[in-house]
Amino acid sequence: MHSLFWLLSLWTLCLFWPRLQGKLIRIPIQFQASFVASRRQYRASRSSLLVKYNVAGGQDITSRTSGATETLDNRLNLEYAGPISIGTPGQPFNMLFDTGSANLWVPSAECSAKNLACQHHHRYNSSASSTYVPDGRRFAIAYGTGSLSGRLAQDTVSIAQLVVRNQTFGIATHEPGSTFVDTNFAGIVGLGFRAIAEQRIKPLFENMCEQHLVDECMFSFYLKRNGSERMGGELLFGGVDKTKFSGSLTYVPLTYARYWQFQLDGIELGGTIINKNRQAIADTGTALLAAPPREYLIINSLLGGLPTSDKEHLLNCSEIDKLPEIVFIIGGQRFGLQPRDYVRTVTNDDGSTICLSGFTLIEAEFWILGDVFIGRYYTAFDVGHTRIGFAPAA
Template sequence: MKWLVVLGLVALSECLVRVPLMKVKSMREKLEENGMLKEYLENQAKFLSNDQKKDMTSQSLRNYLDLAYVGLISIGTPPQTFKVMFDTGSADLWVPSFFCITSSCYKHRRFNHKNSSTLKLPPEPISIVKIRYGSGIVMGMLVNDTLKIRDLLNINQAFVLTTWEDQAFGYFVPFDGTLGLAYPDLAKAGGTPVFDNLWKKGLISQNLFAFYLTSKRKRGSMLMLGGVDHSYYHGELRWVPVTKQRFWQVALDSISVNGIVIACYEGCQAILDTGSSVVNGPFEGVLLIQNIIHAQPSLCDKYIIDCKTIAHLPDIVFVIGGVNYPIPARSYIRRVAFGSCVSTFSSFRDRMFSSNTWILGDVFLRLYFSVYDRANNRVGLATAI
């Protein structure tokens, strides 16, 4: 039996494509350093307020304030390289275009359509695609071109060339575009999402992908496409079914501290989000956690903690599929400028999610290697090395 397990792990690791990810300063950190976070949050609150009456079903899971990891792709012939977020919280691929004249686009690498011999523009009249996020809006046109991710060459991939980007995607955003890895039902632009194309065209050997995220080395993090390298985790993968095939959403049994349930009393939902560096949750549950860890409210929605108390604070335990996944204080507390420390638990700023949903960003995913199995609609978790 042991040999069968070993052979299975070897099979999963064969023919996988490794995409290095770079840990970058989040937009929140950059705004804080430049004294602009308060103004940004005020503008974002106005955007969300004005957006209340609009169709929220068109919105993807994304608030770029806390993005922490990005990787490289290339598009076109000859290839043009872009820094993108590989995002389990959305399903579209977009990059800025030379057609885009907003200041947000000028701050990033833009795709020059004239330099690609393989670009296929849509027939006229060209319709504009709008993708709405928690942070703002991008608009553009759906085109097709060759996409390269490491050694994978995906010919005729549909993606959006943006012609307008909200100011939220400006100078302080540490990426050029996004590559969504959520379920196709979440795609808003049309066309087949990237991962689905890789599988349908036989470019990957397994219909799954995995993330290893680390803060120890800037280039140590990894996206694995088409397989799993078991040397990146300890023990065995624990599998849980996806409960709703849009986001990578699973059932969350409870949240506890020192063996006492403090939130999600009767079960709730959790979404695994590679595009966030925090844990988001309902206001009441997050406030209770802040009180337990003695975090005090401060400016710009921050909760300040005495750095000297980190060694004495309890683990926050998320129970998924009957398995405890603790987050220790050294992981959920972040050191910021001037020697202060802040909590990385945050409540939702909008009404996109119900009161029983939590979003587990890289605060959680740095601790637990995660596998996203489209073939069986399940998520696997194991302790990361």
């Protein structure tokens, strides 16, 4: 009787083992060798952030309507990217996984030679894919140096062993200026909600959930802030990896299921309460910490930052370790960042090394917590329960 029981158990395990293994998908993130970004890259990152949230005029974000693992590549602690493929047979792309947007797009083989960003990356050739379906609609997304534009298409998208059928995405035939020329990613996979997607196109992860490709409708990020070229972190589709964080996740509900927006109970710097009951957005598509005007001025003043004409604050590199900890209170728990986390060491235009405050200004009444924060705190994006969770990264 016992032998029969174990035989049946083994048969059941074997029957469902491929299914169980296919539900949790790991996408690795690779590091670059250098960790000193240029001041130009820092400014470009800040400019893209402001345009992304359309806050130049102080618009409130709440008024806008618009199981697998992926390895991510870390470029100068400014960009984390990982591989996907599109079409049949699959055409490979290194992509930025961005929780602050919701569209998937890649460069097109139809890009002209004048578009250097297209020429520097892999391009999608629709005629080479047997599963390509034309859409007919045009699309455009605004960035700091212009508008990325092209047309929409539908095809199969593969991430690790996950195969997403009938995904609508953008094929960029024009990429503006130098925005994407030097990036280590060809395109973007938006992991925000459909409410912020251009033309309300169904995001990739929503399709993953609807097609039952993951056990749990959630994904999580583990971003390493230092390491080897081979491993910069991990994006996990379908759950969380408890080996990548300590303690338990602190979950809080989303206040608006557009961006990954939630409430900050408070912000403290060196024991001084800066503000209470602010909104914040977790955004893997930016390296920065963006603060509302009041907090921006108070924090950089307390840090002793010297303001520049470019709205940056210079800090004394030899005094970094004497700067205070900043604490974000989320769900009643304290999540701190040390000065080595939030101070950015960059190369100046003349080749010298300078230190800048990692707090940038956003003309809105909410915070953006980018990779500076997510690199210290493992972050679970729970679509199924419209909540977000944080725990100290391992």
